Amino acid sequence: MGKVKIRLFEEADYSCFLGSDWEFNSRNSLGSYYVPSDAKECGTITRDIRWSIYEDAGQQYLQFKRLDTKLKPMDDGNGFRLAIVHLDKTSMQLQSTVQFENKPLTITYNFTKN
Numbered sequence: 001m002g003k004v005k006i007r008l009f010e011e012a013d014y015s016c017f018l019g020s021d022w023e024f025n026s027r028n029s030l031g032s033y034y035v036p037s038d039a040k041e042c043g044t045i046t047r048d049i050r051w052s053i054y055e056d057a058g059q060q061y062l063q064f065k066r067l068d069t070k071l072k073p074m075d076d077g078n079g080f081r082l083a084i085v086h087l088d089k090t091s092m093q094l095q096s097t098v099q100f101e102n103k104p105l106t107i108t109y110n111f112t113k114n
Contacts, residue, residue: 006098006107009047009066009080011035014107016042022111024051030071031064053084060084062094082109089113 006014016035024031029052035045048071051064065079073079082094085108092111097104 004100004105006100006105008107010075011045011047011066012042016045017109021114030067054081060087062092 004014008014008017012035016038017033019036021034022031023033029050031049031051033045033047033049035042037044048067048069049064050067050071050073051062054061054063061081061083063079063081065077066074068074080096082096084092085095086093090113094109094111096107096109098107099105
């Protein structure tokens with residue numbers, strides 16, 4: 001019972017990403033995400049990313065690295081990998097598993113193309 005606090009992508013609490021805007025440029029594998037500020041606890045975040053699709057044992061993943069203002073990888077070159085559950089021309093659903101109270105918790109990310 002109560003609120004769950006989970007920090008996503010070394011940026012902010014998962015709730016801050018609700019309503020965020022993501023861009024994926026297929027021509028150069030660059031993209032970005034924008035998290036708008038709210039009156040509670042989320043500050044505005046604009047982050048460039050470099051993304052790609054990775055496949056392992058038949059499962060496809062969207063993987064990305066956060067980039068600094070000079071488009072250089074942050075986080076010592078480490079990135080994030082999210083399982084692709086659904087992908088078509090208008091929507092995408094991704095999932096990742098994090099540890100919460102020493103148990104796996106699956107987070108689902110739903111994207112709709114504007």
